[in-house]
Amino acid sequence: MTAREVILGRLRAALGEPRPAPAEVPRDYRPAGTAAADLDLLVDRLTDYRATVHRCAGAGVARIVDAVLGGRQVVVPPGLPGHWLPGTVVAVPDDDLPPERIAAADGVVTAAAVAVAETGTILLDGAPDQGRRIITLLPDVHLCVVRADQVVAAVPDALARVTPHRPLTWISGPSATSDIELNRVEGVHGPRNLHVIIVD
Amino acid sequence: MTRTFLGMPATAPRGVGHLRGEEPFPAAARRALVDAQLRRNLRHATTTIRGKSGAVIGEVPDWQELRAAARAIKTDTMARLPELLEQLEAAVTAAGGTVHWAADAVEANRIVTDLVGAAGADRVMKVKSMATQEIGLNEALEAAGIEPVETDLAELIVQLGDDRPSHILVPAIHRNRAEIREIFLRAMPGVDPTLTDEPAVLAAAARRHLRETFLSTRVAVSGANFAVAETGTLAVVESEGNGRMCLTLPETLITVMGIEKVVPTWRDLEVFLQLLPRASTGERMNPYTSMWTGVTPGDGPQAFHLVLLDNGRSAVLADEVGRQALHCIRCSACLNVCPVYERAGGHAYGSVYPGPIGAVLSPQLTGVADNASLPYASSLCGACYDACPVMIDIPSILVHLRGQAPHPRAEATAMAAAAYTMDHPALYAAAQRAARLSRLAGPRGRGLPPPLSGWTASRDLPEPPPQTFREWWAQR
Amino acid sequence: MRIALFVTCLADTLFPEAAKATVGLLERLGHEVVFPEDQTCCGQMHVNTGYPDEALRLVRRHVRVFAPYDVVVAPSGSCVGSVRHQHAAVARRAGDERLAAQAEDAGRRTYELSEFLVDVLGVTDVGAYYPHRVTYHPTCHSLRMLRVGERPLRLLRAVRGLELVELPQAEQCCGFGGTFAVKNADTSTAMLADKMRNVLATRADVCTAGDASCLMHIGGGLSRLRTGVRTVHLAEILASTERSETVGERQRLGVRP
Numbered sequence: 001m002t003a004r005e006v007i008l009g010r011l012r013a014a015l016g017e018p019r020p021a022p023a024e025v026p027r028d029y030r031p032a033g034t035a036a037a038d039l040d041l042l043v044d045r046l047t048d049y050r051a052t053v054h055r056c057a058g059a060g061v062a063r064i065v066d067a068v069l070g071g072r073q074v075v076v077p078p079g080l081p082g083h084w085l086p087g088t089v090v091a092v093p094d095d096d097l098p099p100e101r102i103a104a105a106d107g108v109v110t111a112a113a114v115a116v117a118e119t120g121t122i123l124l125d126g127a128p129d130q131g132r133r134i135i136t137l138l139p140d141v142h143l144c145v146v147r148a149d150q151v152v153a154a155v156p157d158a159l160a161r162v163t164p165h166r167p168l169t170w171i172s173g174p175s176a177t178s179d180i181e182l183n184r185v186e187g188v189h190g191p192r193n194l195h196v197i198i199v200d
Numbered sequence: 201m202t203r204t205f206l207g208m209p210a211t212a213p214r215g216v217g218h219l220r221g222e223e224p225f226p227a228a229a230r231r232a233l234v235d236a237q238l239r240r241n242l243r244h245a246t247t248t249i250r251g252k253s254g255a256v257i258g259e260v261p262d263w264q265e266l267r268a269a270a271r272a273i274k275t276d277t278m279a280r281l282p283e284l285l286e287q288l289e290a291a292v293t294a295a296g297g298t299v300h301w302a303a304d305a306v307e308a309n310r311i312v313t314d315l316v317g318a319a320g321a322d323r324v325m326k327v328k329s330m331a332t333q334e335i336g337l338n339e340a341l342e343a344a345g346i347e348p349v350e351t352d353l354a355e356l357i358v359q360l361g362d363d364r365p366s367h368i369l370v371p372a373i374h375r376n377r378a379e380i381r382e383i384f385l386r387a388m389p390g391v392d393p394t395l396t397d398e399p400a401v402l403a404a405a406a407r408r409h410l411r412e413t414f415l416s417t418r419v420a421v422s423g424a425n426f427a428v429a430e431t432g433t434l435a436v437v438e439s440e441g442n443g444r445m446c447l448t449l450p451e452t453l454i455t456v457m458g459i460e461k462v463v464p465t466w467r468d469l470e471v472f473l474q475l476l477p478r479a480s481t482g483e484r485m486n487p488y489t490s491m492w493t494g495v496t497p498g499d500g501p502q503a504f505h506l507v508l509l510d511n512g513r514s515a516v517l518a519d520e521v522g523r524q525a526l527h528c529i530r531c532s533a534c535l536n537v538c539p540v541y542e543r544a545g546g547h548a549y550g551s552v553y554p555g556p557i558g559a560v561l562s563p564q565l566t567g568v569a570d571n572a573s574l575p576y577a578s579s580l581c582g583a584c585y586d587a588c589p590v591m592i593d594i595p596s597i598l599v600h601l602r603g604q605a606p607h608p609r610a611e612a613t614a615m616a617a618a619a620y621t622m623d624h625p626a627l628y629a630a631a632q633r634a635a636r637l638s639r640l641a642g643p644r645g646r647g648l649p650p651p652l653s654g655w656t657a658s659r660d661l662p663e664p665p666p667q668t669f670r671e672w673w674a675q676r
Numbered sequence: 677m678r679i680a681l682f683v684t685c686l687a688d689t690l691f692p693e694a695a696k697a698t699v700g701l702l703e704r705l706g707h708e709v710v711f712p713e714d715q716t717c718c719g720q721m722h723v724n725t726g727y728p729d730e731a732l733r734l735v736r737r738h739v740r741v742f743a744p745y746d747v748v749v750a751p752s753g754s755c756v757g758s759v760r761h762q763h764a765a766v767a768r769r770a771g772d773e774r775l776a777a778q779a780e781d782a783g784r785r786t787y788e789l790s791e792f793l794v795d796v797l798g799v800t801d802v803g804a805y806y807p808h809r810v811t812y813h814p815t816c817h818s819l820r821m822l823r824v825g826e827r828p829l830r831l832l833r834a835v836r837g838l839e840l841v842e843l844p845q846a847e848q849c850c851g852f853g854g855t856f857a858v859k860n861a862d863t864s865t866a867m868l869a870d871k872m873r874n875v876l877a878t879r880a881d882v883c884t885a886g887d888a889s890c891l892m893h894i895g896g897g898l899s900r901l902r903t904g905v906r907t908v909h910l911a912e913i914l915a916s917t918e919r920s921e922t923v924g925e926r927q928r929l930g931v932r933p
Contacts, residue, residue: 003302003303006301007285007301007459007508009207010208010209010210010303010514011209011285011514012207013518014514014515014523015279015517016518020279020520022280023273023279025276026265026268028262028269029471049484049487096498099449100415103411103415118484126499132499133444133447134449134499137441137444137445137448137449155473159466159469159473164431164432164491165493166493166496167490167492167496168491168492169488169489169490170485172483172488174487175487175488176439177439178249178481179352179372179440180377180402180403181244181248182246182249182370183248183399184481185400186400187400187407188353188406188407188440189351189407189410189440189442189444190444226859226860233863233866539851540860540863540867543866575726576726576855576859577860578856579849579851579864580856581816581853582817582820582821599723599762602725603726603728604726607726607727611725612727615722615727615730616727618721618722619731619733620733622716623716625713625714628685632689635689635690644896644900654858654861655861655896657861658861658865658900659857659865659868659893659897660896660897660900662690662895662896664690665691668688669696670683670688673711673713674713
C-alpha cells in the first residue's frame with residue numbers, strides 16, 4: 001500500500017460518515033471592485049515601508065532612471081520599453097545571464113503587473129517587461145515602473161488581475177526583517193533599495 | 201512504522217522530530233521564569249508586536265468579516281481534505297511538479313534525503329519552515345551527510361547559537377540584539393570583528409554571510425504557507441528575500457507541506473493574504489510573497505517536488521472539536537498576546553509549536569498522553585481566540601483536551617468526591633462548614649500540603665467568613 | 677421583577693459579602709430576589725480541569741434548579757460564562773441533546789450582574805456612595821467570554837464619592853485561571869506579580885472586579901505582600917450607600933485583611 005493510499009484512507013476515516021457538511025463561506029468582506037485605486041494612498045504606503053517613490057508623466061521615466069542609476073550597470077528584462085532607459089546607464093540585457101553576472105550589476109529596471117494601493121505592494125508576474133524572478137532579486141537597487149492604470153485598491157483586486165500560471169512575486173518595500181526584537185529593519189537578502197516610479 | 205492499517209488516523213511517531221518536550225510544562229516554565237533577560241526580551245518583543253499588529257488591524261474596516269470568511273474556508277477545507285489533496289496533486293503534476301506523500305516524519309525525511317541525494321548535492325539551503333522543524337529534517341539530512349543551511353535570519357541565529365527555536369514566526373525571539381551580536385562573533389565564519397549590535401548591521405552581516413551560499417547551492421527546501429487545490433499554486437510569505445533566493449536560484453526545489461495547508465480556490469488567497477501579515481508581523485503586507493505553479497521553463501528551479509505530510513494531522517482531523525487546530529496559518533498572533541507565553545517563553549512548551557496554538561496542536565499530533573501538561577499551560581484567559589485571524593477557539597480546545605488528559609489519581613478522586621458532594625446540597629453545606637476549618641491550615645493557609653501549597657507559596661488564602669451566604673439567607 | 681440569585685459556590689462559601697451585596701442592591705432597586713437553595717456549583721472547575729463527566733451531574737442540577745425562573749443573576753462573569761458557553765457542550769459531549777437545549781435556554785436567561793443592571797434594568801446610576809480611590813480589573817471571562825465591555829465602568833463612574841483610576845494593562849489576565857493557579861503556580865504567580873505591579877501603580881485603595889475568584893487571587897497576593905490595598909467585589913461597591921458606608925460597611929472594610 002502506498003503512503004498516498006494510507007494518508008487518504010486515514011483522512012476519510014477521520015472525517016467519518018456522514019461527512020461534515022461543506023461550509024458556506026460568507027464573503028461579507030470588501031470584494032474586488034469595491035473601491036477605486038487611490039494613487040496618493042499607494043505613495044503613502046510605499047513610502048511608509050521605505051520605498052522611494054517618484055511620480056512623472058510617461059516621458060519622464062528615463063530622467064528618473066538616470067537620477068537613480070546613471071553611470072551604473074543595470075540589468076534589463078527583454079521586453080522593457082526602450083525609452084525608459086537613459087543613455088547614461090550601462091544596460092546589461094538579460095539573455096539568460098548567469099546569477100553571478102546579475103549579482104554583479106548595480107541595479108535592475110522593470111515594469112510591474114499590478115500595484116496594490118492599500119498595502120503598498122507591487123506585483124511582478126514574469127511578463128517580458130519584468131523578466132525572470134532572479135533579476136529583481138540579486139541587484140541591490142530595484143527600480144520598478146508602475147503605470148497609473150495598473151494600480152488597484154486592495155488585495156482582492158490584485159488577485160483578480162493576475163494569473164496563477166505565471167510565477168508571481170509580491171513586493172512591499174525593500175527587503176526587511178522583523179527577526180531582531182520584532183522590529184522591522186530594512187536590508188537583508190533582497191534589494192536594499194526599492195524605487196517605484198508611478199507614471200500618471 | 202504504522203503503515204499497516206488503512207484508514208486508522210495515526211499520531212506522529214516517537215523518536216523522530218520535535219513535537220515532544222523532555223519535561224512537563226510547569227517544570228520547564230519554572231526555569232524560564234527566573235531568567236530575567238529572557239523575561240525582558242519576551243516582554244519587549246511581544247509588546248512591540250502587539251502594538252504594531254493592533255495598529256494595522258485597526259486600518260482594516262472588514263477585519264471581522266475576513267476572519268469569518270477565513271474560518272469558513274478552513275472548515276470547508278477540512279471537510280473536503282482528501283478530495284482537495286487529490287485535486288492539488290493533479291494540478292501540481294499537470295504543471296510539471298512531482299508530488300510525494302509522507303505518512304509521517306520518518307517517511308518525509310527519507311523522501312527529502314533521497315531527493316537531495318538524487319540531485320547529487322551535499323548541501324541544501326532552507327527557507328524557514330515549521331513542517332521541516334517538526335519532522336527534524338535537519339538532523340536527518342546531517343545523518344545522511346548533507347549540510348542544511350538555514351537562511352532565515354532568526355533560524356540562522358538559532359542554528360549558529362546551537363539553540364532551539366522558541367517562536368513560530370521569530371524563532372530567536374528569546375535573543376536580544378546584544379546576544380545576537382555575540383552569537384555572530386562566535387559562530388559566523390569571516391564576520392567583521394567590529395560588528396555592532398545595531399539591527400541593520402546584524403542584518404547586513406547575515407546578508408554577506410549567506411550570499412555565496414545562495415549563489416552556489418543547487419537544492420533548496422521550503423515549507424508552504426498556502427497551496428491552492430484549484431490551480432496547484434504554492435505560496436511562501438516572507439520578509440528578508442531568503443525565501444525568494446531559495447525558491448528562485450536552485451535547480452531543484454523541495455517543498456514540505458502539512459496537508460492542512462491546502463486551500464480550495466485561488467480567490468481564497470485574497471482572504472489569507474490580508475489576514476496573515478497584519479496578524480503576524482504587524483505589517484500591511486510582508487516584504488515578499490512568492491507564488492509558483494509547478495515549473496516555469498527558463499525561470500526558477502526546473503525540478504519541483506512537493507511533499508505532502510500527515511505526521512499526526514489525520515488524528516487531529518478525527519477529533520471534531522480539536523480539528524480546528526488544523527486551521528492555523530502559523531501567524532503566531534496567539535503567542536504574542538498570551539500572558540503565559542510572554543512569561544514562560546517558547547522552550548517551556550517542548551514542541552516546535554509553542555504558545556496557545558502549540559498547546560492544542562502538539563498534544564493532538566502526538567496523542568494527549570505524550571504532551572499531557574500542555575492543555576493545562578493556559579489560564580483560559582481567551583486572548584488567543586480574540587487575536588486569531590482565523591478564529592480558532594483555542595480555549596475550548598484546551599478544555600476539550602484536558603478531558604482527554606491522564607489525571608493524577610488523587611486529583612481524580614478529589615474531583616469525583618467534590619462533584620458528588622456538590623450534587624447533594626446537604627453534604628455541600630456540611631463541606632462549607634468544614635471549609636471554615638481551613639483556619640487549621642495555619643495563618644492564611646500557609647500550612648497547606650501540595651498541590652494546594654502552590655497557591656499559598658505566593659498568595660494568602662482569604663479568611664473564612666463566620667457565615668456562608670446560605671446560612672445568612674436562612675436566618676434572614 | 678423576580679430575580680433568582682445564582683450565588684456561585686465561591687461567593688457562597690468564601691465571599692458571602694459579595695452575594696449579600698447583590699441581594700441588597702437588587703432589592704434596593706425595587707426587585708424581588710429569591711435564592712433557590714438546591715443550587716451548589718455550576719461545575720466550571722470540573723470542566724476546566726478536565727472532568728466533564730463529573731461536571732455533567734452539576735450541569736444537570738444547575739439546569740433543573742434554575743428552570744423555573746425567568747431571570748437568573750450572578751455576581752460572576754466567569755460562572756455566567758460557564759453556564760452560557762460550557763453547559764450545553766458538556767451535555768452534548770454526553771449525548772444528552774435535551775439537556776443541551778435546556779442548558780442553552782438557561783444560558784439565555786442568566787446574566788452577569790453588570791449586564792443585568794445596564795442591559796435589562798437600564799440603570800447605570802444605582803444610587804451608590806463609595807468614597808474611595810478605586811481601580812477596576814476587567815476579568816478575562818467578563819471581558820472576552822461575556823463581552824461586558826464598559827458596563828462595569830459606567831456603573832462605577834456613577835457612584836458618588838468614588839474616584840476611578842484606570843488600571844494599566846487592565847486586559848491582561850491576573851493569572852488565576854482556576855486550577856491553573858495551582859498546577860502552574862509559578863507562571864500564575866509571575867502573571868499575578870505584573871497585575872499587582874499595575875494595581876499598585878494606580879495608588880488605588882481598592883481593586884474591584886466582577887469575579888470573586890480573580891479578586892481572591894489578586895487579593896491573596898496583595899495581602900501576602902501587606903500592600904494595604906483591598907479587593908472588593910463590584911457588587912459591594914454598588915450596594916454601598918451613605919448609610920452603609922458610614923456605619924457597618926466602612927468598619928467592615930477597615931478590618932478586612
